[in-house]
Amino acid sequence: MTPPGNGGEGAPSDAALVSAAVSGHTWAQEALYRRHVQHVFALAVRLLGERDPAWDAVQNGFITAFRKLGKLRDPNAFPSWLRSIVVRETLSLRRRERPRDRSVDIEAIASEEATAEERAAFIRLQRWLDGVREPDRTIYLLKVVESETNEAIAELTDVSLATVKRKVARVEEHLKKLGMGGADD
Amino acid sequence: MTSRPFPIAPVSQRDVDAGWSSIKGALEEKRAGAWHWAWVAAAIALFVAVSAGATVLVREYRERVRRERRAPIEQPTPRDVIPEQQQGAVGPAPSGTGSLSPVVPTADESGRADHDPRRPRDDDARAPKNGKGKGGRAAGVAGGPATSNRTAGASGGPAASSAAAEGSESRGYSPLAGMSPKSQPGAAAERQAPDATADGDAFAAGSAARARGDFKAALSHYERFVAKHPHDEHAGIAAMEAARILADHLEQPAKALRWAEKAAELADGSVREDARARVVQLLGTLKRTGCASAQRDFLRDYPNSVHTPRVKRDCGEAP
Numbered sequence: 001m002t003p004p005g006n007g008g009e010g011a012p013s014d015a016a017l018v019s020a021a022v023s024g025h026t027w028a029q030e031a032l033y034r035r036h037v038q039h040v041f042a043l044a045v046r047l048l049g050e051r052d053p054a055w056d057a058v059q060n061g062f063i064t065a066f067r068k069l070g071k072l073r074d075p076n077a078f079p080s081w082l083r084s085i086v087v088r089e090t091l092s093l094r095r096r097e098r099p100r101d102r103s104v105d106i107e108a109i110a111s112e113e114a115t116a117e118e119r120a121a122f123i124r125l126q127r128w129l130d131g132v133r134e135p136d137r138t139i140y141l142l143k144v145v146e147s148e149t150n151e152a153i154a155e156l157t158d159v160s161l162a163t164v165k166r167k168v169a170r171v172e173e174h175l176k177k178l179g180m181g182g183a184d185d
Numbered sequence: 186m187t188s189r190p191f192p193i194a195p196v197s198q199r200d201v202d203a204g205w206s207s208i209k210g211a212l213e214e215k216r217a218g219a220w221h222w223a224w225v226a227a228a229i230a231l232f233v234a235v236s237a238g239a240t241v242l243v244r245e246y247r248e249r250v251r252r253e254r255r256a257p258i259e260q261p262t263p264r265d266v267i268p269e270q271q272q273g274a275v276g277p278a279p280s281g282t283g284s285l286s287p288v289v290p291t292a293d294e295s296g297r298a299d300h301d302p303r304r305p306r307d308d309d310a311r312a313p314k315n316g317k318g319k320g321g322r323a324a325g326v327a328g329g330p331a332t333s334n335r336t337a338g339a340s341g342g343p344a345a346s347s348a349a350a351e352g353s354e355s356r357g358y359s360p361l362a363g364m365s366p367k368s369q370p371g372a373a374a375e376r377q378a379p380d381a382t383a384d385g386d387a388f389a390a391g392s393a394a395r396a397r398g399d400f401k402a403a404l405s406h407y408e409r410f411v412a413k414h415p416h417d418e419h420a421g422i423a424a425m426e427a428a429r430i431l432a433d434h435l436e437q438p439a440k441a442l443r444w445a446e447k448a449a450e451l452a453d454g455s456v457r458e459d460a461r462a463r464v465v466q467l468l469g470t471l472k473r474t475g476c477a478s479a480q481r482d483f484l485r486d487y488p489n490s491v492h493t494p495r496v497k498r499d500c501g502e503a504p
Contacts (some may be wrong), residue, residue, distance in 0.1 A: 002435055004465065026209065029207070029208075029209075030205055031213070033204075033205055033208065034201065034205070037196065037204065038196060041193070041195070041196050042190070042192075042193035042195075043190075044188060045193045046191055046193060046275075055196070055200070055204070058204070059204055059207060059208060061202075062208050063208055063211050063212065066208070067212070067215065096317075108194070109193055109194060109195060110191070110192065111192040111193055111194040111195065113192040113497045114191060114192045116193055118192070122191045123401055145190055145191055147189075147190065148189055
């Protein structure tokens with residue numbers, strides 16, 4: 001899914017909407033929500049492997065974002081800022097969760113565009129990552145599934161860059177042993 | 186691994202709308218919560234302010250009531266200890282001016298009557314001999330002559346003066362005369378009395394300060410009272426008290442003389458008699474030339490005064 005940086009021609013930019021939202025305009029908040037909700041929801045589902053917890057994380061993420069919107073220094077950075085908030089929400093949810101059987105309902109979460117190979121790979125990855133602790137799991141998902149750079153992962157997860165590199169390398173090594181490949185970069 | 190993020194089925198429009206309603210409600214709830222706490226904080230602040238104000242008002246009211254009650258009950262007046270027949274005899278002193286109040290207020294007439302200079306005090310007992318130094322105790326205590334060591338301010342009216350001529354016990358207010366102010370009944374209350382700064386309370390504040398031995402403060406209160414209320418019936422008493430403090434405690438006979446002269450102008454009755462006797466005494470102390478004439482006038486106006494024997498000696502030679 002393409003990150004919705006701006007709403008297209010004629011539509012107000014994220015920066016303009018952020019400024020209006022900070023001024024207390026509810027319509028601007030709603031516009032920001034509708035513009036970014038699908039993107040961050042997809043991110044949350046890929047990180048969590050389930051729709052309902054992902055939806056909770058997105059809801060909490062938007063509430064947190066609108067409350068702290070006045071602290072956002074660069075209004076143009078709203079999409080990445082919102083992504084980092086949602087990532088933290090997913091991490092928080094995973095840490096609070098009790099251990100349980102997380103069988104991935106791929107039909108519920110995958111879009112129609114997803115090929116059979118993509119679905120199989122996603123299920124394998126999720127199943128294998130169930131045995132990996134946080135934040136290693138999220139770091140690797142961000143690296144492999146979201147194709148984020150190490151720097152972006154470090155920023156999103158509040159982990160140092162060196163730690164991110166080390167953890168990514170370790171997980172990739174394991175995946176290679178399992179014949180699952182690794183990140184492209 | 187795939188080169189694109191795994192495609193996720195989008196959220197339905199209905200869920201998006203419901204999600205927005207949920208987020209909006211949470212934000213408004215948060216805003217309402219903030220307002221709620223702001224109102225609570227404002228209410229608490231208002232309550233504290235009102236409580237503090239009410240506390241101050243109640244305290245002031247209680248202190249006022251306490252002062253009003255204390256004056257007549259705890260501070261015995263000279264009239265309280267004068268035998269009834271003498272009380273009946275006490276009246277307006279012969280006055281040359283007639284412009285001021287003819288009668289020195291009694292305890293029944295005013296709560297300030299306890300400041301009547303005829304009230305015996307230890308500063309009376311320490312009255313200077315021959316205009317200098319400190320004298321012995323009030324004669325009434327020992328039963329000796331009441332007139333010899335008394336200061337001018339300690340005399341009664343003409344009737345009381347004649348009673349004094351008959352015997353010291355009858356005019357020495359012996360129950361209180363030998364006691365220091367701190368040991369007199371009501372002295373504790375006087376010590377506890379607040380130093381009121383309002384002009385109307387300056388007289389009471391002066392008396393309270395004098396009772397606890399703070400003569401400078403007492404002088405200040407009396408001076409302010411006279412300055413603000415020169416026509417008050419207590420102005421003469423206050424001036425006389427100022428003169429007494431200056432002469433007996435602060436060693437300022439020149440200033441004391443001015444206040445005694447002012448007291449002689451403002452006061453009437455026995456206080457005026459006391460003031461004029463004090464004027465003669467201070468003129469003698471200061472060796473002023475007017476001493477003889479003041480002495481002559483006093484003896485002419487008050488031939489039977491309790492102060493007469495001393496006034497005759499104040500100028501250094503018999504008139």
